[in-house]
Amino acid sequence: AALRMSGPLVATRFPLVGDVWITTTHDATAQVLKDGATFTLRKEDGDVAGLRWWMPRYVRTIANNMLTMDEPGHTRLRSIVDEAFRRRAIVAMEPRIRVIADGLADELFANGSPADLVQRYARILPLAVISELLGLPLADRPKFIAWGNAMSSLTNVVGFFRLLWTFRKMRAYLEQQLQAARTQGGEGLIAELVQVEREGAQITPDEMVSMVLLLLAAGSETTTHLISGSAYELLRRPDDWLEQDWSRIGLAVEEFLRFVSPVQFSKPRHVRRDVEVEGVRLKKGDRVMVMLAAANMDPAMHDHPESLDLERKPNRHISFGTGVHFCLGHQLARIEAACALEALFVRWPKLGLAVDPAEVRWRRRPGIRMIAKLPVSA
Ligand code: HEM
Numbered sequence: 001a002a003l004r005m006s007g008p009l010v011a012t013r014f015p016l017v018g019d020v021w022i023t024t025t026h027d028a029t030a031q032v033l034k035d036g037a038t039f040t041l042r043k044e045d046g047d048v049a050g051l052r053w054w055m056p057r058y059v060r061t062i063a064n065n066m067l068t069m070d071e072p073g074h075t076r077l078r079s080i081v082d083e084a085f086r087r088r089a090i091v092a093m094e095p096r097i098r099v100i101a102d103g104l105a106d107e108l109f110a111n112g113s114p115a116d117l118v119q120r121y122a123r124i125l126p127l128a129v130i131s132e133l134l135g136l137p138l139a140d141r142p143k144f145i146a147w148g149n150a151m152s153s154l155t156n157v158v159g160f161f162r163l164l165w166t167f168r169k170m171r172a173y174l175e176q177q178l179q180a181a182r183t184q185g186g187e188g189l190i191a192e193l194v195q196v197e198r199e200g201a202q203i204t205p206d207e208m209v210s211m212v213l214l215l216l217a218a219g220s221e222t223t224t225h226l227i228s229g230s231a232y233e234l235l236r237r238p239d240d241w242l243e244q245d246w247s248r249i250g251l252a253v254e255e256f257l258r259f260v261s262p263v264q265f266s267k268p269r270h271v272r273r274d275v276e277v278e279g280v281r282l283k284k285g286d287r288v289m290v291m292l293a294a295a296n297m298d299p300a301m302h303d304h305p306e307s308l309d310l311e312r313k314p315n316r317h318i319s320f321g322t323g324v325h326f327c328l329g330h331q332l333a334r335i336e337a338a339c340a341l342e343a344l345f346v347r348w349p350k351l352g353l354a355v356d357p358a359e360v361r362w363r364r365r366p367g368i369r370m371i372a373k374l375p376v377s378a
Contacts, residue, residue: 004294008278014289015366020268021280021288026318028278029295032269032288033323039269039288040070059164062171065210067218067325068267074324076202077211081328084133084189090331093133097336100128101343108347109378114354117374122228123148123220125340129332130219134212135188136177143173144216151221152372154365167213174212178205189215215329222262223333225370227340229260232374233308234341236357246346249338252310256337258317259308261293265367266321292318293369348378 003010004024014020023029032039066077083089104125109115127144136144150166153159180186181194190212197203203211233256271286282288295318297305302316320327327333345351353360354375361372 001297004298007280009280009282009288017268017287017289019287021282021286022265022294023277023288023290024294024298025278026295026298026301026316028280029290029292029318030322031277032290033266033318033321033325035275036070036324038272038275040272041068041267041269042070043270044272056164056168058168058171061206062167062210062213064207065214066328067214071324077207078324078328080193080196080201080203081189081211081215084192085328085332087331090335093129093332094335094339096132097129097339098343100132101125101336101339102347104128105343105347108344108376114375114377117231117376118224118228118371119145119373121344122224122231122340122374125227126220126223126333126336129336130216133189133219133332134215135181135186135190136216140173144220148220148224151217152363152365152368152370159365170213170216171209174209174216178208178212218327219329219332221368223329223336225262225368226256226260226333226337228371228374229262229369230256230337230341231344231376232353232357232360232371233259234345235351235353235376237308238352246342248310249342250334251313251315253334253337253341254315254317255308255310255312257319257334258296258302258312258315260369261296261317261319262369263319263321263367264293264369265289265291266325290321292321350378351376353377 003022006024008025008028009021009023011019011021014022023032066074069077104121108117108120111120115121123145124141127141127148131138131141131144147166147170150159150162154163177190178194181191182197185191185194193203193208193211197208230253266289268287268289271282271284271288273284275282277288295301299305302312320330320333354377360374363370363372
């Protein structure tokens with residue numbers, strides 16, 4: 001809100017990124033994201049945006065995915081997995097997601113009360129779902145949880161190197177899984193990808209690994225923080241609207257998406273030509289970061305944006321981005337969050353925060369809004 005007073009785009013210097021414009025309004029954010037020809041993810045030389053020359057080569061390879069690509073490479077890769085994330089396919093998964101959520105809710109206090117809702121519930125559920133969808137072995141789940149924790153620890157230099165190391169391990173593991181699917185077949189999206197590869201899809205072996213890594217990482221991290229952030233918002237306003245009517249959870253999840261804004265800003269975009277955005281002139285060569293969180297709090301788009309209104313309608317949040325990179329997993333994230341919250345509060349109707357809401361610890365990972373620990377009691 002403070003930055004928005006200076007305009008819809010503000011020139012600033014951002015840690016690790018350097019000089020960038022940042023958007024503060026919904027319209028500026030949407031304009032940048034929708035115009036992928038003017039605002040590109042890669043520089044003119046095609047290098048993966050944001051990667052420094054000194055980063056290990058494997059980081060460059062694994063970062064070579066649809067989320068870092070402009071057209072036509074982006075559509076080439078996205079079209080390979082689009083079908084698997086269509087609404088019909090995801091809705092068909094809902095009963096299974098419910099079973100997973102119910103099982104995890106039952107186990108929440110298995111090690112006693114209070115329990116940390118992040119580690120015992122919000123972290124596990126999306127990982128369980130996406131790893132099952134991909135066809136990864138159940139026995140490897142502890143590894144995924146450790147990797148998820150490493151992704152959340154990108155809050156300082158140590159966390160950064162821990163993350164690089166984690167990516168290296170993830171890459172080796174996923175290469176193995178893909179190889180196993182190539183020789184032995186199997187169930188799940190990895191096996192389907194291998195089939196598509198065999199049928200001549202335009203995807204290199206390295207791109208296969210980065211695709212699966214992106215799905216595993218993007219499909220778990222953000223949803224974890226949506227679930228824990230939403231649970232926190234409900235727990236610190238102990239009213240009873242959810243107990244009465246769970247059919248309204250879909251609407252509430254939209255508001256949680258807006259209010260929590262798990263992805264606060266997205267990767268910087270390169271400006272390819274002189275252009276005007278909301279009256280602000282940008283020059284070829286400039287860079288822009290879109291602030292999804294600021295757009296979600298823009299009073300020109302949302303009445304009383306600072307208040308949580310679980311009945312808000314219409315809700316034009318931009319938490320999943322917009323344009324060609326609009327989140328591939330938005331249906332999945334929505335259903336997971338709805339199932340997770342319903343399973344949790346139905347199983348534990350007296351669930352409460354075990355600490356003062358003001359003492360809940362947030363983690364300062366750039367770009368992602370996340371609760372580090374959420375102690376709850378039954
Ligand atoms: C892209 C947010 C869950 C997979 C994006 C983008 C955002 C986003 C903002 C666009 C970034 C940009 O334009 O730079 C979220 C949030 C989620 C969530 C807030 C949960 C609350 C998921 C899930 C998956 C997923 C469950 C599962 C596979 C992807 C992929 C992309 C993407 C593959 C890249 C799409 C492309 O480049 O075409 N997500 N996401 N996300 N998301 Fe999500």
